[in-house]
Amino acid sequence: MTDAELIQAVNEVFVNSFEIPPENIKPESQIFVDLGLDSLDVVDLVAAIQKRFSVQVRDDERVRSIRTMRDLYNYLILIRNEQNKG
């Protein structure tokens, strides 16, 4: 999966799980402030991302520092690269 495909897939998770209009999802969008997710929605988001990408991220401390969509893209790209190395 290329970076562009991964970003597209992440955006689809937001569209499918939360029905957020695609035009509202931008790299600089803040997940809590601009997209309106709360701590409980994030639990749903993590579950949807784990399912979509077949990864385990729930206990990863790095998840806590994610604020924007760009942070999320970069984090998942990092996870993908780590998996490819492993």
Next chain:
Amino acid sequence: MKLSAAPRSVVHFAACCWLNVQVYSLTLVLAVLFGLIGLSYVLLHRLITGNDRANRRLIRRTISWFGACVIRTGWPWVKVRFVDRQPDAKPPLVFVANHPASTDAFLMAVLPLEAVQVLNIWPAHLPVVGYLASIAEYLKPREWPFDEFLACGSRLLSQGVSVIAFPEGTRSGFGPTGNFHGSAFRLAIQNRTPVVPLVIDGNQGIPPKGSFWFRPGRITITKLPAITVEEYKVMSPYQFKMLVRGQIISMLASSARPAIYTS
């Protein structure tokens, strides 16, 4: 005779001073009266009947009566109007309101039913308010694990007690309506309870955020028609809270009028 701007502002300031003296002195008298008479009655009722459910109901009703009196202490400078778009909505219900000012909690006394409120952290720790909230079983999702909040909320709903939440979590003041937290919506979904949007308008300056200085104005609380389980069952909690937030924002926009005494 028309007053020029300077005398008008003097009259306005004098009215504000009178309003604040009136509100705070009457509230103090009411607090003492309710504290002595209301709580004594509640205690006596508890001792005589030993009925915990009836006693909790009495405590919540006493708090509601106190609120109903407090929101009238500003009359005639502060007027409160309640508009009920669906008077026949059957409790228990989950009410979701916007949160412009600290007086919102008192304004909930306009609702003619037994209810508990969802509290933020700091009000739950105020000396008297915190104790009363505790014995009335107000919900504290910011302090409790989410499962505990769900369990307590579900138990209250099963007893016919409605729940009132301010999902912004903090006062919006004169700013835009903030994002909603989904805990109250998840409680409603879990218990298949209708959700009623409440729109509070006009009290942004009564008092303004960060101030204790009351200003004159007209407050309108509009109870919108309940969103039934049938209507929301296909939605995720996120979609549901965004729908209700959208309804409240639309209502605020449609009733927008020049703010009174906003400076």
